[in-house]
Amino acid sequence: MHAAEQAGKSPESGRYLRFVSGGSGRVVTGLFGGFLFLNGQKRDLLIADSGYGFHHRTSRLLARAGPKVASFDAGFGTAYLARIVGEKRAREIWFFCRQYDAATALEWGLVNKVVPSGQLMEEARSWVKEIEELSPTALRFLKSSFNADSAQIAGQQRLAFTGLEVFGKSDEAHEGREAFAEKRSPDFGRFRGQ
Secondary structure, three states: OOHHHHHHOOHHHHOEEEEOOOOOOOEEEEEEOOOEEEOOOOOOEEEEEOOOEEEEOOOOOOOOOHHHHOOOOOOHHHHHHHHHHOHHHHHHHHHHOOEEEHHHHHHOOOOOEEEOOOOHHHHHHHHHHHHHOOOHHHHHHHHHHHHHOOOOHHHHHHHHHHHHHHHOOOHHHHHHHHHHHOOOOOOOHHHOOO
C-alpha cells in the first residue's frame, strides 16, 4: 500500500503514521489529534492538531503520570527529552507533570508543526508525499547519523528499567499505583527523607 493511502486509513485520525523508507531506517512521523504523552518520544517528525494538548507520563505502565504515581523513565524519557527541550524544561516537565498546549509544544521543539483542527491528515499526506520523493538510502543514512548520537542512552535505558522494576515492588510505588486506581491523591509524605 502506498504510504499516502496508508495515512488515510490510519485508525482514529492516524494517531501514528509510519512511512517506511526501506530497511530499518524508517522515517517515523507521529500524528497527534489527541493528547501526546511525552515518554521519550523518538519519532522523527511530529505534527499536532492545534486543538489538543500534551502531558507527561511514563510508558508501558499502569501508572501513567510519572512521579504523580511513583513512576519514572530515567532513560530516553529524561535524556532524550532534555536533548529536545533543554535540561531545565525537561526537569519541569518531569517534576511537575503539567499539561501543555500544542503551541507550547511547538515553541519548545516537541513537535515540528501545529496545524488547525481538522487539517492533520491533509498535512500528514503532504509530508508523506514529499518524503516519498526522496532517496530512501539517503534517508536511512541520515536517520542512522541522527540516532548514533543517542545510542549511548540505550545503556542508561536498561539501567533505568532495571531500577524501575526494583522500585515498582516498593511500598512507595505501591502507594502511587493504589492512589491512582482509587482516584485519590497519593500520600508520599512517609517516604520523604529515607
